[in-house]
Amino acid sequence: MSKPKFKNPVVNWIDYRLPIFTFMNHELNEYPTPKNLNYFWNFGSLAGITLVIMIVTGIVLSMNYTAHIDYAFDSVERIMRDVNHGWLLRYIHMNGASFFFIVVYIHIFRGLYYGSYKAPREILWILGVLILLLMMATAFMGYVLPWGQMSFWGATVITNLFSAIPLVGESIVTWLWGGFSVDNPTLNRFFSLHFVLPFVIVGVVILHLVALHRFGSNNPIGIDVQGKQDTIPFHPYYTIKDLFGLSVFATIFAAAVFFFPNFMGHPDNYIPANPMVTPAHIVPEWYFLPFYAILRAIPDKLGGVLFMFGAIMVLFVLPWLDKSSVRSSQFRPLYKLFFWFLVIDCIALGYLGAMPAEGIYVVLSRLATAYYFFHFLIILPLLPKIESTRPLPVSISTPIITASSNASTVMAMREKK
Amino acid sequence: MTNKNTPDDKNKRDFLQVSTYALGAVGAASFVWPLINQMNPAADTLALASTEVDLEQLEEGQAITVTWRGKPVFIRHRTKEEIASAKDQLLDGLRDPQTDDERVQNEKYIVLVGVCTHLGCVPLGQKSGDIKGEYGGWFCPCHGSHYDHSGRIRKGPAPTNLEIPQYSFLSDTLIKIG
Numbered sequence: 001m002s003k004p005k006f007k008n009p010v011v012n013w014i015d016y017r018l019p020i021f022t023f024m025n026h027e028l029n030e031y032p033t034p035k036n037l038n039y040f041w042n043f044g045s046l047a048g049i050t051l052v053i054m055i056v057t058g059i060v061l062s063m064n065y066t067a068h069i070d071y072a073f074d075s076v077e078r079i080m081r082d083v084n085h086g087w088l089l090r091y092i093h094m095n096g097a098s099f100f101f102i103v104v105y106i107h108i109f110r111g112l113y114y115g116s117y118k119a120p121r122e123i124l125w126i127l128g129v130l131i132l133l134l135m136m137a138t139a140f141m142g143y144v145l146p147w148g149q150m151s152f153w154g155a156t157v158i159t160n161l162f163s164a165i166p167l168v169g170e171s172i173v174t175w176l177w178g179g180f181s182v183d184n185p186t187l188n189r190f191f192s193l194h195f196v197l198p199f200v201i202v203g204v205v206i207l208h209l210v211a212l213h214r215f216g217s218n219n220p221i222g223i224d225v226q227g228k229q230d231t232i233p234f235h236p237y238y239t240i241k242d243l244f245g246l247s248v249f250a251t252i253f254a255a256a257v258f259f260f261p262n263f264m265g266h267p268d269n270y271i272p273a274n275p276m277v278t279p280a281h282i283v284p285e286w287y288f289l290p291f292y293a294i295l296r297a298i299p300d301k302l303g304g305v306l307f308m309f310g311a312i313m314v315l316f317v318l319p320w321l322d323k324s325s326v327r328s329s330q331f332r333p334l335y336k337l338f339f340w341f342l343v344i345d346c347i348a349l350g351y352l353g354a355m356p357a358e359g360i361y362v363v364l365s366r367l368a369t370a371y372y373f374f375h376f377l378i379i380l381p382l383l384p385k386i387e388s389t390r391p392l393p394v395s396i397s398t399p400i401i402t403a404s405s406n407a408s409t410v411m412a413m414r415e416k417k
Numbered sequence: 418m419t420n421k422n423t424p425d426d427k428n429k430r431d432f433l434q435v436s437t438y439a440l441g442a443v444g445a446a447s448f449v450w451p452l453i454n455q456m457n458p459a460a461d462t463l464a465l466a467s468t469e470v471d472l473e474q475l476e477e478g479q480a481i482t483v484t485w486r487g488k489p490v491f492i493r494h495r496t497k498e499e500i501a502s503a504k505d506q507l508l509d510g511l512r513d514p515q516t517d518d519e520r521v522q523n524e525k526y527i528v529l530v531g532v533c534t535h536l537g538c539v540p541l542g543q544k545s546g547d548i549k550g551e552y553g554g555w556f557c558p559c560h561g562s563h564y565d566h567s568g569r570i571r572k573g574p575a576p577t578n579l580e581i582p583q584y585s586f587l588s589d590t591l592i593k594i595g
């Protein structure tokens with residue numbers, strides 16, 4: 001046996017046969033991390049923790065839930081009223097879905113702002129977008145389970161999106177339903193898939209982390225780590241920072257669960273599903289609203305569906321749309337401006353998605369949809385041609401060590417293409 | 418067995434390799450199909466019941482909604498004005514051109530699957546207080562589709578007219594759907 005790595009002999013004995021401790025030490029302890037990460041780098045670990053919370057509460061909810069159209073609604077009400085701590089577990093799961101999306105959306109916009117999708121992190125980014133898609137599918141099917149009015153009509157409208165596909169559309173929808181409308185077979189399969197997809201997400205998250213640890217984190221100034229002087233070990237520096245962030249997050253999360261558990265939900269979902277009556281104003285959960293706005297903005301059924309999925313597809317090819325070799329917005333004055341326009345545009349789309357599809361809202365939805373695609377397909381490819389980026393620091397350490405004396409900061413002019 | 422690698426042997430091995438892959442692919446595909454097909458409607462779901470409705474009590478201007486295959490079916494006893502307006506409509510103004518005659522068996526009664534052809538909501542217009550849209554028939558609140566007295570799409574995102582279910586009149590006022 002080579003020289004023992006760990007003090008504990010049992011740990012050493014195991015590690016020699018199964019190098020799990022070496023692995024953990026390497027990836028979670030000494031893992032060299034850029035020393036200038038800000039709080040936006042907390043949201044990755046927060047997303048991971050939220051995923052675990054969802055899986056744990058989901059498993060215990062499923063011990064009390066009945067996936068049948070005649071019992072589903074009542075079984076959820078029983079969880080709320082009779083099952084010990086059932087109200088708590090359900091409210092954590094229900095609000096957890098919203099918080100999961102809040103965290104992941106911030107995580108994604110962090111990536112957009114600091115150019116984290118650029119080489120060599122393209123696959124890391126693509127895996128992230130894939131996780132977003134899987135989360136959306138999971139959350140959509142989870143929302144169907146309580147079998148309230150919004151569950152039923154949400155399921156109806158979203159599955160009907162596939163009927164827009166030429167020729168095979170209707171057969172696909174019948175196949176998804178297992179019948180001629182959203183009904184018991186639909187609820188059963190959604191429960192099955194809602195149970196298993198989060199574990200698929202765990203698998204993709206692991207790949208996401210493997211890809212991350214290949215080159216390490218990006219950082220606020222977006223230039224590569226050049227050596228030891230630019231990094232600090234993950235533990236204790238970032239473990240403690242992540243823990244601090246977690247406690248802030250947990251406080252807000254708990255406030256929602258205990259004081260405003262239904263704030264992000266819709267009251268109509270406490271009415272049992274009725275296939276004969278559509279609620280006057282159906283809206284999806286808030287995290288789908290921007291996409292829903294895009295769907296409704298296009299006056300053609302197939303077109304609306306294509307644009308809605310297109311809004312996510314552009315994210316997959318983003319690394320090839322934005323050709324600028326400078327990552328961080330800090331050195332890209334124009335990109336920074338357009339980044340904030342995009343943020344405003346997405347919030348506007350979210351707002352419009354919640355409004356009725358009539359009058360001025362339709363016009364505004366169309367403008368906001370057009371701008372969304374304009375940003376990714378026109379502005380980003382053109383920007384490097386007209387933007388003069390600010391000079392990049394030589395290394396991560398340079399601006400930190402010489403923060404006070406600008407004169408001694410060696411700037412490397414980036415040659416413009 | 419003093420075999421060396423003769424060209425014959427190589428051909429034989431190529432053949433064995435290709436046929437193994439091919440057979441494996443067919444085997445895998447024939448196992449995947451049941452996995453996919455189990456999601457299609459089961460035999461008991463397909464054995465659809467039909468619904469009989471007595472229209473005796475349905476006065477002119479009234480409508481009822483019945484269930485068929487888990488979906489609402491609208492039956493409306495149209496007024497003279499409604500019939501006239503449905504018949505007068507010129508075809509070139511329509512997104513999914515159909516005459517009113519093609520859509521009814523007895524012009525007094527219009528029978529429709531009450532599912533918006535956009536994304537499947539149930540349109541309003543069956544109850545007297547409902548919003549009926551700009552063409553007086555039905556209005557789908559989900560994304561704003563307007564249907565006329567014949568259930569034809571006139572405005573909004575829905576691509577086609579409201580579907581007509583299979584039905585037949587068993588007598589003047591007894592109708593069998595399905």
Ligand code: HEM
Nearest residue numbers: 054055058059061062065090094097139142143145146198
């Ligand atoms: C990616 C992780 C997950 C997300 C985003 C998610 C999302 C959701 C959502 C939005 C609901 C509806 C809540 C409501 O309005 O009542 C729900 C319900 C449910 N979920 Fe999940 N879920 C996740 C993981 C899981 C897992 C792993 C399981 C089981 C192993 C599970 C089991 C359930 C059950 C039984 C319900 C029905 C009870 C209820 O409605 O509260 N979930 N889920």
Ligand code: FES
Nearest residue numbers: 533535536557560
């Ligand atoms: S479902 Fe009727 S307009 Fe969209």
